[in-house]
Amino acid sequence: MAANKMIVLSITMILFFAGLMCLFTVKETELALMLRFGKVVSAEFEPGLHFKLPVYHTIRKFDKRIQTLDAQAEQFLTSEKKNLIVDSFIKWKIVDVINYYIAVGGSSQIANNRLTVTIADGLRSEFGKRTIKEVVSGDRAEIMDIITEQANERAKQFGIKIIDVRIKRIELPTEVSSSVYSRMEAERERDAKQLRSQGEAEAVRIRANADRKSVVLVSEAERDAELIRGEGDATAADTYAKAYNQNPEFYALYRSLNAYKKTFSDREDILIIQPNSDFFKYFNNLNPAPQKYPSTF
Numbered sequence: 001m002a003a004n005k006m007i008v009l010s011i012t013m014i015l016f017f018a019g020l021m022c023l024f025t026v027k028e029t030e031l032a033l034m035l036r037f038g039k040v041v042s043a044e045f046e047p048g049l050h051f052k053l054p055v056y057h058t059i060r061k062f063d064k065r066i067q068t069l070d071a072q073a074e075q076f077l078t079s080e081k082k083n084l085i086v087d088s089f090i091k092w093k094i095v096d097v098i099n100y101y102i103a104v105g106g107s108s109q110i111a112n113n114r115l116t117v118t119i120a121d122g123l124r125s126e127f128g129k130r131t132i133k134e135v136v137s138g139d140r141a142e143i144m145d146i147i148t149e150q151a152n153e154r155a156k157q158f159g160i161k162i163i164d165v166r167i168k169r170i171e172l173p174t175e176v177s178s179s180v181y182s183r184m185e186a187e188r189e190r191d192a193k194q195l196r197s198q199g200e201a202e203a204v205r206i207r208a209n210a211d212r213k214s215v216v217l218v219s220e221a222e223r224d225a226e227l228i229r230g231e232g233d234a235t236a237a238d239t240y241a242k243a244y245n246q247n248p249e250f251y252a253l254y255r256s257l258n259a260y261k262k263t264f265s266d267r268e269d270i271l272i273i274q275p276n277s278d279f280f281k282y283f284n285n286l287n288p289a290p291q292k293y294p295s296t297f
Helices: 002-021 097-104 108-127 132-138 140-158 174-246 248-263 278-284
Strands: 023-026 030-036 039-042 048-051 057-063 067-070 074-077 083-094 160-171
Touching: 023 030, 030 097, 039 097, 057 097, 067 108, 074 108, 083 108, 097 108, 097 140, 108 140, 108 160, 132 140, 140 160, 174 248
Parallel strands: none
Antiparallel strands: 023 048, 030 039, 030 057, 067 083, 074 083, 083 160
């Protein structure tokens, strides 16, 4: 009885594992290929569970998502016979799994190698038609579009579609870069000297113009000051003359008093003068009787 149970259990296990070997699943991100002794049988498998015959059928699965190929930097010649180091990358995916399997044996490494050669040929052809300036700035987007279109035509035989081709960087070789940088530095230095000389010339011109304007302004100010001073002196003289004409005696007295005030402002001053001179005219007239004054004060 126990032996029968063991046989039944063994048969059940064998049937279970045989059933598992007859089933396979395909994910949303996969493409499946059924082979019969190495020959392609079918590639029409939707995501889900599918049936196969063990040993008789072999299933190969491939990633159908977009893949990135980071190509190795290479040197290409421009129309000016100048070498450029170009680093690029490629976005691609499998669109025909049967052709992909037949052309590259289902190896992503082989596919990457062939795509690298294809893109390198396109870059070499397009760079050879253009100058460094056109490659770096002017026609860069156009070059990428042309290469993508041409590479797609060749990639169809591999069952591959190229989504995009982009250049990461473009550099000059080290020996060329040094000479280019030296030339650029010399050009910048020349431009700097030219701008500096122009600035100095402009500074001299501005300084000379400012000095000229300063001299003119000072001269005009001095002229106006002399005119105003002359007009003031003339007005003062006219005022004095009118005042003198109105009362000459009072004006003479006023002038004498101012002279006395200034002359005798300091007690230590010494004045040597004749007592009967005109300077003491109004002192002498203070008393009716003549008096003798000392000759020094």
